[in-house]
Amino acid sequence: METECRVNIYITTSIRGPARKNGGYGYVIEFIKKDGSPITRSGVGYEIKATENKLVLMALKAALKRLTKRCSALVFTKCEYVLSSYKNEWISEWKKNDWTNARGVKLSNWELWRDIWELSTMHELSFESVDVKNPYEMWITDNIKKVESEK
Known part of the structure; x- marks a missing residue:
């Protein structure tokens, strides 16, 4: 697939792990100019x-919805489940199986997975773990805190 641009997408959340809590998320899409x-x-x-x-x-x-051109996007996240889902190509299997897992159970958040699949068809996505802080983490975290304080 020929892409028109390369971008990095950095994702940060205020929740870690599987516990259900009220929380925020943020992303930064970064395009590096020739200079x-x-x-x-x-x-x-x-x-x-x-x-x-x-x-x-x-x-x-939300980040994929902002991309208006065909892009090669490198996504940075700490979320091991999402990283594994792409690196192990589970998402392709889930789509084939109508968004159910290997046991035939409908995925949690299957609507989001479906929407992401549809949005990503015009892009090349790859994923990286953020082992160290991403360059925008403090900015994203501060903005998540602002959104959370308004709730």
Whole structure:
């Protein structure tokens, strides 16, 4: 697939793990110009009784909706479930099986997975774990806190 641009998508959430809590997510889409300087677009959101997985999926969906050209996107997240889902190509299997897992059970957040699949068909997605802080993590975290304080 020929792409028109390369972007990095950095995702941060205020929730870690599978516990359902009220929390926020944020993302930064970064395009590096030829002179090396970045152009960024960002967004934040809030969800009641969400898990880390759901917030990451919500952030990814929101970021993909912002891409107007065919892109090669490298997604950075700490969420091991989402990383594994792509690296092990589970998402392709889930789509084939109408968004059910290997045991035939409908996926949690299957609507988000479906929407992300549909949004990603025009892009090349790859995923990386954020072992160290991403360059936008403090900014995203501060903006998540602002959104959370308004709720």
